[in-house]
Amino acid sequence: MTDLDARRPVTVRGVTLGTGTPAVIVPLTARTPAELVAQAAPVVAARPDLVEWRVDHLLAGGSDLAAVVEAGRALVAALDGLPLLATIRTGAEGGELPMPGEEYLVVYRALLEAGIADLVDVELRHATAARVIAAAHDAGVPVVASNHDFDGTPDREEIERRLLAMAEQGADVLKIAVMPRSPEDVLTLLSATLAVRRRVDQPLITMAMAGTGVVSRLAGGVFGSAATFGTVGAASAPGQVEVDALRRTLALVHQD
Secondary structure, three states: OOOOOOOOOEEEOOEEEOOOOOEEEEEEOOOOHHHHHHHHHHHHHHOOOEEEEEHHHHHHOOOOHHHHHHHHHHHHHHOOOOOEEEEOOEHHHOOOEOOOOHHHHHHHHHHHHOOOOOEEEEEOOOOOHHHHHHHHHHOOOOEEEEEEEOOOOOOHHHHHHHHHHHHHOOOOEEEEEEOOOOHHHHHHHHHHHHHHHOOOOOOEEEEEOOHHHHHHHHHHHHHOEOEEEEEOOOOOOOOOEEHHHHHHHHHHHOOO
16 A cells, blocks of 8 residues: 555445545536436436535525435435435535525435435535534444635645644545646645645545646546546536546556
């Protein structure tokens, strides 16, 4: 093993984050239950390693809690065994709805109680983050703690601080995405990834967004990132790469 191999990998439905070639995750961003199942079909055909369900899109489309849970059950049935990462991205971090308070916790608890999610994404800075993490762990579901900075790229020390704070909160996977304004910002993100990877047991998922940051999505695994997001249809963040092209590139970068 090298010093970049995860010491505490996370495995769901036979897919492991933290060892080998980075996993490919594809997001679903449908705004209605029917569209969600339809959107899943080509994703299943592409067979990514994991599927991310952006639950905030469905909530923004007007679905109430009961409809969200039913849509989640239908989605699980449609995914043909692919692992599901459930994500409520708030408006503060690029999502579709503000959700600063208890609703965030309520929706996650409902999804966990229904057994829908294999992993959940919890925003580090959300007021209910600690309670969502506890609820997920009580349900035996791993947590991807996350932070998204669409305004720019913090300095290396701040990126490291945020990732380490996720580990301290008990997250199983540590994720950060930043918006680069220069090539140097991408180097900052990758340097911080490498430094934290050598300090923690948990797998990391890190990326610089938009066109300038695409290299971090393609080669982040070299620096310790355990997964990358690709697209089959609509992207959920700027700079995501189409799945087939992403896989070809990962195969070249990680051919050893």
